[in-house]
Amino acid sequence: MSTKTSELLALAEPGTVAVVRGISDDHLDRPTPCRDYTVRDLLNHLFDVVVNFEALARREEVDWSVRTDHLTSGWRDRFPKEAARLVETWSDPAVLEGVSAGMGVPQKTIGSMALIDLTVHGWDLARATDQEFTVDPSVVTALHEFLDERGDMGQRMGVFAAPVPTAAAPGTVDALLGRTGRDPAWSR
Template identity: 50%
Template sequence: MTKISELLETAVGPAVTVLDGIDDNSLEAPTPCAEYDVRALINHLFQVIVNFQALAAREDVEFGAAPDVVTGNWRARFGEEAARLVAAWAVPGADEGTAGAMGLPARTVGNMVLGDLTVHAWDLARATGQEFAPDASVLDEIGPGLAAMAPMAREAKVFGEPHPVPDGAGPFEQVLALTGRDPGWRPPGA
């Protein structure tokens, strides 16, 4: 079984590329994640990668309102925090036992951040006119992981209702639809 840190390392590169490609003029643009514009989704993703570093270390976290971190050289800071996320999950035993206030298996918690990083990188890529395709190894992990979490995630209002996809939809389209996203979403006027 591939370690969560190895999968995160594979996922971080494409996510950092997407964030590096976001023009400041698009920060107010809508995203496929209807409750977030680009700026708010970047702030949320920063909060996720920082909090999941702490969860890897079995520390408590607070997922209240995300601070506005889209200031100064935020792109470089995102890359730095993403590298810290990988390092936190690479500590021996990080993906074993339980983590988080809900007492979930650490592997499930690692799968959550891997899914967030991957799906939100797609959200931001779509919102800003960029291409994004996750690595097959990441999809192999998050597909079953997110499917198992979906009922709980819907109850917590983290996932929307599944979006219909045509027969023959690819694995990533299925993951996006599972989270309530329209895999064909484009910005208004695109």
């Protein structure tokens, strides 16, 4: 089975996995476009994202304040497995029903939150480590729709920084990045 959420996650996952696999140890202390995060910090956060959003799909409560050092032996091989489990967990249509335990928002919203984190943080890491990153157009469209619905709330909660004005055409990756508080032209 699959859901629209799992299909979109399946489109986003390979690009982010490729970026994670391409990160070398000498990249870990570099800054990222995600304010206050080094590559190491953002990798640990991205691991938390895939593990926690998988748990949220199973209606488990998650404590986002817990910080785990995921960058232990074999982390480059573990991340693709965790990301694949994230996609698989969201493929059950029952996962999208109802409201999330502990977060009080529709499960569909939780799935979109997983998608935006996987995608935007993939871009953050790619930019910080001088790698290419391409986002499938259907993912871009879905994320713009999500931001239309929930972007203001995300900004109020501190999930997104203030939007960065861009000259990008509406509906593009660069416009999406600007809406999440990133400068698409960011460089180290």
